[in-house]
Amino acid sequence: MRTRRIAVLIDGGYFIKRLPKVVEDRFRTTPETVADTARILCKKHVQRLIGEALGARQSRWLDHVYRLFYYDALPYDGVSHHPIANRRVQFATSDQAAFRKALFQELRKKRKFALRLGQVTKESDWRIRERLTKRLLKTRDWLPLLEAPLRDDSGTPWTDALLAEDQRRALQTLIEDWRSLDEGDVILGLRQKGVDMRIGVDITSMTLKGQVDTIVLVTGDADFVPAAKLARREGVEFILDPMWQSISDELHEHIDGLVSVLRTDPTTTLRETED
Structure with a gap:
């Protein structure tokens, strides 16, 4: 052989x-x-x-x-x-x-x-892992509503006044994503x-x-x-x-x-x- x-x-x-x-x-x-x-x-x-x-x-x-x-x-x-x-x-x-x-x-x-x-x-400073980046970037979609308290002085809770139920759930999910962010979710570039x-x-x-x-x-x-x-x-x-x-x-x-x-x-x- x-x-x-x-x-x-x-x-x-x-x-x-x-x-x-x-x-x-x-x-x-x-x-x-x-x-x-x-x-x-x-x-x-x-x-x-x-x-x-x-x-x-x-x-x-x-x-x-x-x-x-x-x-x-x-x-x-x-x-x-x-x-x-x-x-x-x-x-x-x-x-x-x-x-x-x-x-x-x-x-x-x-x-x-x-x-x-x-x-x-x-090559870069700390960044959020890719699996979370897209979800957290959805914050941009809520900027008009996040700014609402600055414009609404009626005393009505702005989330009740401005959000439908499905929108409220989506926003709550986004808030939880930010709150659950821990040290393992960011990496150095x-x-x-x-x-x-x-x-x-x-x-x-x-x-x-x-x-x-x-x-x-x-x-x-x-x-x-x-x-x-x-x-x-x-x-x-x-x-x-x-x-x-x-x-x-x-x-x-x-x-x-x-x-x-x-x-x-x-x-x-x-x-x-x-x-």
């Missing part, structure tokens, strides 16, 4: 976000289990490509691996004042930052894994930089140097398309794993296969020996 040259590239931010959708809690609760799950994902892809049975006792899957790449960004290390909690937030010492740093250390211990780390920068660029550079470099014949990319981002087109023109097989997330018809045009492999059940064994 010929030896394949396979590279698996994992978009770490996307991978972490999709894990709750495809695996049980026990496969993602600690940095160790997340690192093991990333390795299992890679192994399943390689075994599928080389025609080896999943769970084979004498697996030689790593012999067919050029490199396993994990892309993410170093945790933001700035300090900011939370507008609702009224306290300083030191992002460098947060639970999320500690988790990511520990995860990176675990991945460094895995055979043939390489880390590619970008940066996180602050942070953005990853350098991650997509590193993915594109590695795909291009491996392709032009002839280091691989197959690339598996774990992401749902369309930014990879130019690099994928280059790889395919040079004869590299390009597989996309969106972790069961649907993709647009346009993206299908620029890949050679759509394969999601990471889905667990109660009988799955997480920790495997390093073959």
Whole structure:
């Protein structure tokens, strides 16, 4: 059997976000289990490509691996004042930052894994999460009524005088949305930089140097398309794993296969020996 040259590239931010959708809690609760799950994902892809049975006792899957790449960004290390909690937030010492740093250390211990780390920068101040923004912006619809007390001196409760029952309920809902706003509903405007660029550079470099014949990319981002087109023109097989997330018809045009492999059940064994 010929030896394949396979590279698996994992978009770490996307991978972490999709894990709750495809695996049980026990496969993602600690940095160790997340690192093991990333390795299992890679192994399943390689075994599928080389025609080896999943769970084979004498697996030689790593012999067919050029490199396993994990892309993410170093945790933001700035300090900011939370507008609702009224306290300083030191992002460098947060639970999320500690988790990511520990995860990176675990991945460094895995055979043939390489880390590619970008940066996180602050682009804007605190903002309300998207799921609440549209609802709270409806405040604008009620500005004329909110101004009514300034114009009405009759002594009649303005809500009774001006609002129908359905309007009163809608306004009450909006008021409750504002009252229930808590510190978890606002986030600092942070953005990853350098991650997509590193993915594109590695795909291009491996392709032009002839280091691989197959690339598996774990992401749902369309930014990879130019690099994928280059790889395919040079004869590299390009597989996309969106972790069961649907993709647009346009993206299908620029890949050679759509394969999601990471889905667990109660009988799955997480920790495997390093073959």
